[in-house]
Amino acid sequence: xxxxxxxxxxxxxxxxxxxxxxxxxxxxxxxxxxxxxxxxxxxxxxxxxxxxxxxxxxxxxxxxxxxxxxxxxxxxxxxxxxxxxxxxxxxxxxxxxxxxxxxxxxxxxxxxxxxxxxxxxxxxxxxxxxxxxxxxxxxxxxxxxxxxxxxxxxxxxxxxxxxxxxxxxxxxxxxxxxxxxxxxxxxxxxxxxxxxxxxxxxxxxxxxxxxxxxxxxxxxxxxxxxxxxxxxxxxxxxxxxxxxxxxxxxxxxxxxxxxxxxxxxxxxxxxxxxxxxxxxxxxxxxxxxxxxxxxxxxxxxxxxxxxxxxxxxxxxxxxxxxxxxxxxxxxxxxxxxxxxxxxxxxxxxxxxxxxxxxxxxxxxxxxxxxxx
Amino acid sequence: xxxxxxxxxxxxxxxxxxxxxxxxxxxxxxxxxxxxxxxxxxxxxxxxxxxxxxxxxxxxxxxxxxxxxxxxxxxxxxxxxxxxxxxxxxxxxxxxxxxxxxxxxxxxxxxxxxxxxxxxxxxxxxxxxxxxxxxxxxxxxxxxxxxxxxxxxxxxxxxxxxxxxxxxxxxxxxxxxxxxxxxxxxxxxxxxxxxxxxxxxxxxxxxxxxxxxxxxxxxxxxxxxxxxxxxxxxxxxxxxxxxxxxxxxxxxxxxxxxxxxxxxxxxxxxxxxxxxxxxxxxxxxxxxxxxxxxxxxxxxxxxxxxxxxxxxxxxxxx
Ligand SMILES: NC(=O)c1ccc[n+]([C@@H]2O[C@H](COP(=O)([O-])OP(=O)(O)OC[C@H]3O[C@@H](n4cnc5c(N)ncnc54)[C@H](OP(=O)(O)O)[C@@H]3O)[C@@H](O)[C@H]2O)c1
Numbered sequence: 001x002x003x004x005x006x007x008x009x010x011x012x013x014x015x016x017x018x019x020x021x022x023x024x025x026x027x028x029x030x031x032x033x034x035x036x037x038x039x040x041x042x043x044x045x046x047x048x049x050x051x052x053x054x055x056x057x058x059x060x061x062x063x064x065x066x067x068x069x070x071x072x073x074x075x076x077x078x079x080x081x082x083x084x085x086x087x088x089x090x091x092x093x094x095x096x097x098x099x100x101x102x103x104x105x106x107x108x109x110x111x112x113x114x115x116x117x118x119x120x121x122x123x124x125x126x127x128x129x130x131x132x133x134x135x136x137x138x139x140x141x142x143x144x145x146x147x148x149x150x151x152x153x154x155x156x157x158x159x160x161x162x163x164x165x166x167x168x169x170x171x172x173x174x175x176x177x178x179x180x181x182x183x184x185x186x187x188x189x190x191x192x193x194x195x196x197x198x199x200x201x202x203x204x205x206x207x208x209x210x211x212x213x214x215x216x217x218x219x220x221x222x223x224x225x226x227x228x229x230x231x232x233x234x235x236x237x238x239x240x241x242x243x244x245x246x247x248x249x250x251x252x253x254x255x256x257x258x259x260x261x262x263x264x265x266x267x268x269x270x271x272x273x274x275x276x277x278x279x280x281x282x283x284x285x286x287x288x289x290x291x292x293x294x295x296x297x298x299x300x301x302x303x304x305x306x307x308x309x310x311x312x313x314x315x316x317x318x319x320x321x322x323x324x325x326x327x328x329x330x331x332x333x334x335x336x337x338x339x340x341x342x343x344x345x346x347x348x349x350x351x352x353x354x355x356x357x358x359x360x361x362x363x364x365x366x367x368x369x370x371x372x
Numbered sequence: 373x374x375x376x377x378x379x380x381x382x383x384x385x386x387x388x389x390x391x392x393x394x395x396x397x398x399x400x401x402x403x404x405x406x407x408x409x410x411x412x413x414x415x416x417x418x419x420x421x422x423x424x425x426x427x428x429x430x431x432x433x434x435x436x437x438x439x440x441x442x443x444x445x446x447x448x449x450x451x452x453x454x455x456x457x458x459x460x461x462x463x464x465x466x467x468x469x470x471x472x473x474x475x476x477x478x479x480x481x482x483x484x485x486x487x488x489x490x491x492x493x494x495x496x497x498x499x500x501x502x503x504x505x506x507x508x509x510x511x512x513x514x515x516x517x518x519x520x521x522x523x524x525x526x527x528x529x530x531x532x533x534x535x536x537x538x539x540x541x542x543x544x545x546x547x548x549x550x551x552x553x554x555x556x557x558x559x560x561x562x563x564x565x566x567x568x569x570x571x572x573x574x575x576x577x578x579x580x581x582x583x584x585x586x587x588x589x590x591x592x593x594x595x596x597x598x599x600x601x602x603x604x605x606x607x608x609x610x611x612x613x614x615x616x617x618x619x620x621x622x623x624x625x626x627x628x629x630x631x632x633x634x635x636x637x638x639x640x641x642x643x644x645x646x647x648x649x650x651x652x653x654x655x656x657x658x659x660x661x662x663x664x665x666x667x668x669x670x671x672x673x674x675x676x677x678x679x680x681x682x683x684x685x686x687x688x689x690x
Contacts, residue, residue: 297628
């Protein structure tokens with residue numbers, strides 16, 4: 001059987017890892033699998049730069065915010081005719097983006113992808129990348145089969161992804177969709193490499209600069225982090241299995257393989273000590289862990305003073321830090337049933353956190369100013 | 373430094389202060405170009421008035437405060453273990469002069485002379501920012517412990533000068549001086565324990581101002597919790613936190629960090645007085661006593677931060 005995957009978001013953290021996975025597994029080389037990556041104008045995906053050159057990988061220019069992804073008629077016809085699987089990863093991952101703007105990409109874009117998929121005669125399966133944080137402000141155990149809730153959201157990103165998942169339900173019976181709710185990706189557990197520096201990396205950067213005053217939450221909050229290659233391997237496996245009754249999967253870590261918030265901060269400080277010469281002599285204090293109200297009052301004050309540096313760095317925290325006030329555990333039943341041994345295979349963050357931090361420090365959090 | 377709370381511990385039976393006479397509102401300071409931030413923001417942060425001395429030197433105010441103290445507590449000179457003087461601002465005297473002898477015109481000598489304290493050893497501390505009072509008290513207390521005398525005098529004072537800008541890190545700065553009597557066996561304000569955290573990496577305050585702002589709350593929390601532990605005083609046993617008069621806003625946040633009721637922080641002087649470098653705690657203690665806000669047996673925590681940089685907390689029992 002030949003598989004022809006239409007992939008959006010191929011240049012992102014997950015997309016590049018998934019393509020790397022298919023290269024290493026030999027699936028692309030054997031010609032059993034072909035990928036058409038829809039890149040978007042003005043984005044990072046200038047084929048040669050981010051995506052490897054390979055006969056099995058084709059790049060077409062597209063824009064998910066447009067109907068038919070804005071493809072020209074010929075490219076569209078070819079894609080519709082050949083696509084067997086759709087892997088929809090593209091999203092705006094800017095937590096603080098205005099709701100209408102992020103909805104246009106994450107909900108409108110998903111609708112366009114589903115509508116295109118609906119017209120593909122050979123279509124077998126559509127994979128929608130989502131986030132475990134569609135659970136928003138819910139607390140406690142979150143099950144894969146649950147979506148609807150009235151707890152609210154911490155940022156516009158969570159809301160938009162929730163709405164995108166709801167759209168998948170709307171398309172039930174029209175398109176065979178599976179939803180992969182990914183936890184926060186830290187980096188590659190083997191090499192420590194980081195594709196994009198996101199919320200947890202920024203929080204650690206602020207700590208390394210001695211600018212982390214406080215974080216909302218409780219010391220025993222479980223920070224759920226997963227390595228890139230685990231997510232890629234799971235998606236690669238799940239997307240090629242025929243869709244079944246199980247439609248939603250948590251690609252998260254079991255609680256015991258996660259840091260508590262306090263442990264993550266302490267480990268981060270120990271690692272900075274090891275990685276940054278002279279860092280320990282600065283004796284930066286660890287951030288205080290405070291209530292949401294205290295954190296908000298502090299943020300308000302920083303904003304009011306117009307302090308550019310603190311305002312900038314703390315501003316980077318404000319759109320996701322509140323999630324630390326809503327402790328939850330992600331149930332992994334569906335994933336464990338579909339990928340036997342999944343939970344055992346999830347690497348413990350304690351084993352690779354140091355490697356990822358090493359990359360952060362060496363690349364100065366992706367600023368391009370490396371010591372190599 | 374910690375002591376078992378008992379009658380007969382060293383403490384502060386009497387204290388006095390002098391605020392600079394001229395009182396300027398935030399709007400007046402703003403019109404005079406003496407603020408960095410908008411008056412509205414500083415008002416929102418809890419400030420309103422600033423006290424400005426007509427000289428860039430605190431000696432007059434310190435002498436006034438000391439005379440008032442000695443009037444209230446006429447101590448025999450031979451009972452004094454020392455005179456301890458602190459200013460956080462550099463002395464405004466000449467740094468070069470046509471006649472170099474003018475460099476040796478010492479304010480400390482003048483204070484000693486005018487208070488007739490020639491026979492009393494003097495100690496002068498500097499460069500501890502707003503932690504100066506706490507450090508000077510601790511020194512006075514430890515000297516007293518090893519001496520056969522009964523008491524010491526601590527004088528603090530700082531004046532920025534009539535034309536100086538009045539805002540530091542979103543705080544409005546006033547000029548004032550204070551005087552305290554430290555008695556080896558005090559029936560009031562008995563010292564229980566103190567704790568200090570020093571971060572000398574921040575010695576260059578302008579270069580590290582953002583790190584200092586960021587560290588302020590976590591280190592305040594740590595130093596307060598350690599001082600309370602040394603004094604065997606749970607947070608809820610505290611009747612009052614006697615603040616240094618930084619913004620009300622920052623106290624609200626610190627109370628949130630500590631889980632402490634902001635109504636039990638004496639905040640009313642922040643608008644009335646503003647923040648002085650080294651006299652806030654004495655000003656607040658005197659006013660709290662005058663207003664009958666403290667009862668015997670009440671536990672008080674005095675917290676402050678000083679450029680340089682250090683965080684300091686002391687626990688007393690009234
Ligand atoms: N990384 C995580 O920790 C994480 C966690 C949970 C869920 N997820 C989900 O996983 C998926 C992939 O995330 P990621 O981390 O790989 O994201 P990412 O690194 O931010 O990459 C986003 C991708 O979307 C593409 N894109 C953005 N706007 C587009 C548009 N208007 N039209 C076409 N393409 C567009 C980007 O293309 P350009 O590069 O060309 O701009 C890029 O390839 C997303 O759905 C995300 O919500 C990720």
